[in-house]
Amino acid sequence: MDNLTPYYRLLKSHHLFTGFSDKELQHLLAECHLKKLARDEWLFHQGDPAPAFYFVIDGSIKLFRTNRDGNEKIIEVINNHETFAEAIMFSGQHNYPVNAQALKASTLLAIACTRYIDCITRHPQQALALAARLSQRLHAKINEIETLSLKNATHRVVRFLINGITDNLSREPVVELEIPKRLVASRLSIQPETFSRILHHLADEKIIHIKGKLITILDLERLLHYE
Known part of the structure; x- marks a missing residue:
C-alpha cells in the first residue's frame, strides 16, 4: 500500500x-x-x-x-x-x-x-x-438518448455547450473542450464538419467566442433559447 x-x-x-x-x-x-x-x-x-x-x-x-x-x-x-x-x-x-x-x-x-x-x-x-x-448515470444516459434521437444537430451542440458550463455565476462562462472536436462530434452522433460549422455559426452570431479549446459564452440567454 x-x-x-x-x-x-x-x-x-x-x-x-x-x-x-x-x-x-x-x-x-x-x-x-x-x-x-x-x-x-x-x-x-x-x-x-x-x-x-x-x-x-x-x-x-x-x-x-x-x-x-x-x-x-x-x-x-x-x-x-x-x-x-x-x-x-x-x-x-x-x-x-x-x-x-x-x-x-x-x-x-x-x-x-x-x-x-x-x-x-x-x-x-x-x-x-x-x-x-x-x-445518476442512468438518467444522464436516458437524457442523452432522447437528445440524440429526437433533437437535431444544432440542438445537440447547444445542449453540449450548456451542459459544459462549470461556472454559472460568470457573466461570460467558458466551456473547455477537454477532448478533440472529432470525439465530441462522435459523442453527439454528428459529423466533425457539422460540429465545427455549427460552432462557427454561433460565433458569427456573437453568441460564443472560440479560441483554441476554450469556448466563451457571450450571450447565455440567446444560447439557452437557440433553435
Missing part, C-alpha cells in the same frame, strides 16, 4: 468511499493497484474479463464501441477523480461492454470488484451511495 498512500485522501473524498472507516478503506486500498497509461494506450477491450473498476487519479479515458466499418461511437469520457465500470459489479456480466483507451497520459487506480462488494455488504450506506451514482 505504501506507493498508494498519497491517494488515500483523494479516494476518501469520493462519494463511493466516504462511508468506509479508515481501517476498511486502508484494507481496500491495499488490494488496489496503480495503472499508468500512455496517450492512446488501451486499458481494456470490449469483451475482456472485468475484475475491476477504475478511479481516474489523473488523465482522461474514453469509453467507446467500434462498428464493423471501424467507426467509433464515444459512450463517455472519464476525467480526473471520476470512476467508471463500477456498474459491471451488479449487471450480471463478467466482461467489459465497451473499449477503454487513454486520451492522454493517465494514472488510474484499479479497484477489485469482489473486494469492493465485500466492503459494501458491511456498510449499507455505501450501497446507497453506489445506487445513487448508478441512478
Whole structure:
C-alpha cells in the first residue's frame, strides 16, 4: 500500500468511499493497484474479463464501441477523480461492454470488484451511495438518448455547450473542450464538419467566442433559447 498512500485522501473524498472507516478503506486500498497509461494506450477491450473498476487519479479515458466499418461511437469520457465500470459489479456480466483507451497520459487506480462488494455488504450506506451514482448515470444516459434521437444537430451542440458550463455565476462562462472536436462530434452522433460549422455559426452570431479549446459564452440567454 505504501506507493498508494498519497491517494488515500483523494479516494476518501469520493462519494463511493466516504462511508468506509479508515481501517476498511486502508484494507481496500491495499488490494488496489496503480495503472499508468500512455496517450492512446488501451486499458481494456470490449469483451475482456472485468475484475475491476477504475478511479481516474489523473488523465482522461474514453469509453467507446467500434462498428464493423471501424467507426467509433464515444459512450463517455472519464476525467480526473471520476470512476467508471463500477456498474459491471451488479449487471450480471463478467466482461467489459465497451473499449477503454487513454486520451492522454493517465494514472488510474484499479479497484477489485469482489473486494469492493465485500466492503459494501458491511456498510449499507455505501450501497446507497453506489445506487445513487448508478441512478445518476442512468438518467444522464436516458437524457442523452432522447437528445440524440429526437433533437437535431444544432440542438445537440447547444445542449453540449450548456451542459459544459462549470461556472454559472460568470457573466461570460467558458466551456473547455477537454477532448478533440472529432470525439465530441462522435459523442453527439454528428459529423466533425457539422460540429465545427455549427460552432462557427454561433460565433458569427456573437453568441460564443472560440479560441483554441476554450469556448466563451457571450450571450447565455440567446444560447439557452437557440433553435
